[in-house]
Amino acid sequence: MAANDSSARVRSTAAAALLAALLTAAGFCVAGIIRGTYPFGSASRSTNDLGAQYVPVYAHLWDILHGQAQGDLFFNWQSGFGVGFWGDFGVVLGSPLSLLVALFPRDQIDLAVFVLTTLKLALAAAAMVVLLRKMRPGPAWLAAALGASYGMCGWAIDDAAYVPMWLDGLIALPMFCLVGEWSLQALTPGGVRRTNRLLSVLVIGLFWFSNFYTAYMATIAGGLVLLARVLTSDLSWFRRLRVLLRHAVSVVLGMALAAPLLIPVFTANSEATTSPSGFFTPLPLDKFLSRLMPLSEGVGASASLYVGTAALLLALTLPFNGSLKAITRVVWTATVVLLGASFLWSPTQMFWHGFDTPNGSQYREAFVLCGVLVIVAWLSSADRAPSPIALGGAAALLVALALISQGSPFLTSGSVGMLAAAGGLTIAMMLTLWLIRRLGNRGWSGLPVVAAVVLVIVVGVETTLSAVVMDEQRAKFLSASAPAWGPQQTEQRDKIVAASDWPEYRTDPGTRTTPNDPMLLGGQGGGLYSSLLPASLHETLSGLGFGWAGFGRASYALDNPVTDAIFSIGAAMHRDDDLTRVDAPPLVTVRPGPAPDVPFTSAYGLQERLLGAQVYDVPAYRGSLVAPGLLTLKARCPVRSTVFLNFPQVGGQARLAGGEWQALTASRRPRTTTSSKMVELGKTPASGEVLIDLQVVAAVRGAITPRGALGCLDTAKLATAVSGLRATGATHVEAGGRSISATLKPGSTGVAVIAAPALPGWLCVRDGGKPEKPTSFGGLLSVSLPGPTERVSCEYLPPGLGIGLAAGGGALLITFALVLAAWSRRRPSASAEEPPTQGAN
Template sequence: MDGGAEQDPRRSALLPALVAGVLVAAVFAASGFIRGTFPFGSLSRSTNDLGTQYIPFFAHLCDVLHGRAQGDLLFNWQSAFGVGFLADYGVDLGSPLSLLVGLFPRDQIDLAVYVITVLKLSLAAAAMAVLLLKMSPGPRWVAAILGASYGVCGWAIDDGAYVPMWLDGLIALPMFFLVAEWSLRRTNRLLSVLVVAVFWVSNFYTAYMATIAAGLYLIARVLTSDLTWWLRLRGVVRHGIAFVLGIALAGPILLPIFAANDDATPSPSGIFTPSPVDIFLSRLLPLSEGVGRTASLYVGTAALLLALTLPFNKFVPIRTKLVWIVTTAAIALSFRWTPTQEMWHGFDTPNGSQYREAFVLCGVLIVVAWISVAARVPGPLALLGGGALLAVIAVLSDGSPLLTDHAMTVLIASGAVTIAALGTIWVVRRFAAGRRVKWPIAAAFAVVMAVVAVETTWTAVVTDEERAKLLSSSVPPWNQHQTERSEAIQGANAWPQYRADPGTSVTPNDPMLLGGQGAGLYSSLLPYSVNQTLTGLGFGWTGYGRASDDLEHPVTDAIFSIGARMHLEAGGKETITRSQVPPLVTVRRRLGATAASNAFVAQERLLGTQVYEVPEYRGSKSITGGDVKLVGRCTPGTTAFLHQPRVSGAARLTDGEQWHELTASRRPGINTNSEMVRLGTVPASGVVSAEIKFSGSPSGITATGALGCLDEQRLAKAVRMLRLSGATDVEVGGHSISATLPPGTQGYAVIAVPKLPGWKCSAGGGKAQTPRDYGGLVAVQLTGNADRIDCTYTPPGLRRGLALGAVAAAITLGLVLFGRLRRSRR
């Protein structure tokens, strides 16, 4: 129990890994129980992107696995009127653990994500415990304690717990360090490549950070190794080959992600400003919180204390001390210099959390702690030296606004108890030489483990509480209301005869969460062309254009074949409205220009008929409730709409009762865009008087094209004509669509699906070609007597990725067989 070399290192690592994983699960569950968050209470865990993005994506994956989704792993018919899904899968759901969502009932999607999150935290802790014992033999219970400290480090709880895809990087870091160990020992060549491939598929973003860290780890291990320089060089080469082949093996996922990222809606880069030293250091301490603002570096007082004993531990060789002190300091300083901080994020400073790489330093601190304790538990001088450094950090951090109540009390108590327990172990071992004294040592280790459990649980509670205040937006877990909404939209669903739109009232990803098909999609990979198409038609968006909102509008409903739509009334009651719309595939005799001066003209171009009056108007200062009044003239009885995409505030018809929200903002840059709003019926006088009040600075009013008056009768006639000439039958596969057209049809078949790279279409069984772009939609030219079209979507980069992966697999297999052949000849 008190450590030392073991006869079977692999077997010896099993128990510490299990203890570390179980302890982490217990801490995370206990913190949720104390806070009263799901699944232990009524408070939602789904803060920020967890509720609005990741849980809907997990729900869609569950539907794909069970064959309930409209789409497959390559394409998503439900969101943004039809977009690729493979890249989103690779970014958000690539971990093999994500497939566990298929084992849970659909209405337990929040529980599924919670369980997957706990498993990732536990696996990270277990992997770290295994790594430590692989590095060098040492006290197994210390390995378990340090593994647990890593699994619930500040970054894991503060940054990763509500972004579950990042937690794959938390597991990848110790696994990549293991790859470095295998490379130096010239073992597990195939396993090394597979480990790299799995985690680059799971989440390439954090795997990239872990890969850089693994390189630094390897350099440190090479510099402190006793191997000959030739063997060290061979280890470095093996390590590089493992990562090159592993990343190449992940090509079928990575290349589509990179292609999708190139086509995605851009967002402004963040501006990095290093936090003051006192605030930076305070994040090493318990009960500190600063999600997104500072680096979450907390690893527990016990682990930090052990790491700080390294400079004073006489049992650690001086070269090892210097290498690891310099490595740790260099990584910490890299978080504070803009060029290196950008390097950690792929040279693109994020506009959200700016220290997403903090788990790297957490892992290195754990490794340093192990190096100090592995050979022998630090003696009194080392413990006092580490305690003194810890006191210096506490003094420098004093006054940091990120330290919550009782932080210093917990630090002092944990540090004192840990020093006393480790000192007890040192005393027992020193004065009981030659005698087997187990129970005092076991009790001391148990005390340290209890300190870690209590402190990390308390810190997790405080962290979650403070984060919930800072990131106040959250989505409630699946409940009876969600079930009723899902059942309502499924009851109205007749895909692909028409779309049944659930709206975006719960999340921007309601089509995936609740079912149906609509405009809603929140994804960092939302294609820019889709954003431009929808924006041009009057749709709104948030998140710098990465979250498209629904638009309730009769013209866009006709364009996109939305025949059923769900509305939420007061009290959460859902109602379904239905309308006659053209089929998903319509026919145009010719394709005219689709460039438009305003959203009303853009809608008419895609509809193929003029249905609006777009009047000239004059503006003046309002005296009846708004700030500005726009006045124009339209035919009485038509329906007035306002499109002011860059205005933040509200609008109404003069003397109207209801204000309609305009949601544009600039925090920073253009963060949200206002959708087109329905003002009401044009009065008998024909005067359209629209009032606008601003919620911020009065800006964004356009000189022309803000008002449009819709003739409902013209729209109804246009819909009838499109229904008569459109497809008689539409069939949709996972990533394909086919349509049968009336005999003798000529011109172009227009599919109400965004025109994206990857579509190939044929008419009448002819050769598949890239379709035309008609105002952002897919258009297929009908040649001869073609009365059928067939289109298939292939994610850009997939074929090249498959080829790259196949080459990497062949090379890997060849290297493995060659190595076995050489060994067999010896």
């Protein structure tokens, strides 16, 4: 009989989880249909970094899985002229669900990301249902409604729907709480005898591997939920401590299991371009609480706390619910209040974010409060519908919330009306269920079903409409960063693939659609947008005249024939989708000696140092103010030279007199968040006198220098320099996923320079000799050749990977040892034990 009851509970839980997943997926899709966003309409859903950063990374993963990428999971030859990829994989793609992109056509990569997003939302809802039913028996339909409320919570739609890796944390929270339940029930007298030790560690490890950022927040929240469960249990204090210790061991081992990814990510982060921490200013309480309301939106400026009116109302019944023990009401009420308060105090807010106040959204941990509110709603209503007193108290708190929030700018015109309608229906249905239970089910067998259906519909309709409003309001402030893949991108990619001949030379797609066009469209260029963009690479590229944004974490392509020669770019895509070919040096060249260790006074000087030849004339110039914000620069250049201008800390536009304007893009906090790239203005006139119009929109003090900004390129000298590098460079180059090797001309000595950034993680050998760390040739990878050398080979491994593998392997061994120890203790008495029974709640 017990086995039949257990099987029935499993089936009903599975059905409820499926219903919650379907409600969530349907709500998310219907909201997109109403809004007309991709894939249901022409409007792009690539808010903020979704189109500029995440979709291209998924496209690169597709290429890796299909064997079409230049690189592998450890290294990316396509972006930033060659950078590590394992860190970006860990930040964006760690979830096993990411592998599903391989099932979609490449030109449907936006659809793949949308489907993954929907699937993660649905899985979060299903996971919450499983947790709720594990914590306490209760109606399957109510668990499904609350699961959907969690899957469509404000944080999921407003903050994470366009940051898909954060949604792994939404799934992790109920799963980590489930791990806590296993620890609790394993030590509850008369509870389940299966310990789930191995599964607990694997669950923790999986989600820390998937996305450590939100897993960190979910780990804290899971610990707080377990603490509340322990404090409200009937266990002895000794057993309570054992529960917490067991859970802590599972968490530590799980985190260590993910060390092969975590340690390289943290190492890469320590070497990445830094961005200043944000400044946290707590919201006033009325504005903070207003985000609990339906149809509200805060565009990252507030905590997205919305969980649906039904779930919120049921959670608010808990302090007034006389059917629950006083200790349960006190502990869970305190947990909710203290969690919310921790979002408004700077020290605890920093703790939630790993002691680094983020730029952008300041309340990225809001999903933990959403999850706890749903749990509290279940604990207050699972055994029986709340009494009229409890519902009245909750209704009073809802009214107070509406009154307090009236002046909040985060509310829309329908917020109060939706709160009243959904709240009223929820109260009516709960009162109906309470009356039926109180008076008996004589002749009213259909009413509970009607009440359940109505409540599920209320949750579905309200959360869907709230998702519509959130997306609509957010679009007014955060425009789409990129369009979905279309015929233009297909044509661009076809041209790039047709022109490519890697590793004979690079084919640069530019960065016109996104900074990550090399991953999105193919080819190999300098474009890269990543929070792990190496600081040394940023310094090298900015010194050469490349533009950047995002505090230096987004590097843009540079149209310049000298840097093309330095980085072996033999084909490049231009603004009009025209792709041109030029002769380029091989990817590996041989220089007579190391780069001169002398300061360079301009970007042109650094270009010449890495090229190994003088090709620029860098004249002084005079400036005059024509009108406010409009200057004229005068200089003399050699006739027939090409004029370049490099004002990295100026935003606006520039042109040769009478020519076409070229944009200077450092318009948003120059030198801090943006920097303009070097621009080509045109040919020097026959008179040799160069007149430049400079229109300044933004600039920092001292940005317009009297020398070093203007360069006049002698293309004949450049052609000679390129011919020299081709004559002495490698005769054959081979590139693997994370390796490169070159066959040199017989008798080559000096320095072999590889047109890739000098980054930690490389080891090189000469003629099959002993591996050694390479050197830096002005920021490029280089290998000294003290004697005649015919072959140079280099291989890359992510820094920290070895330590991570050792830590992960050790954690796995310890976990198996604990499992075997538990199994050996149970084995002698296993035959005498009763079948597992329902655990403590």
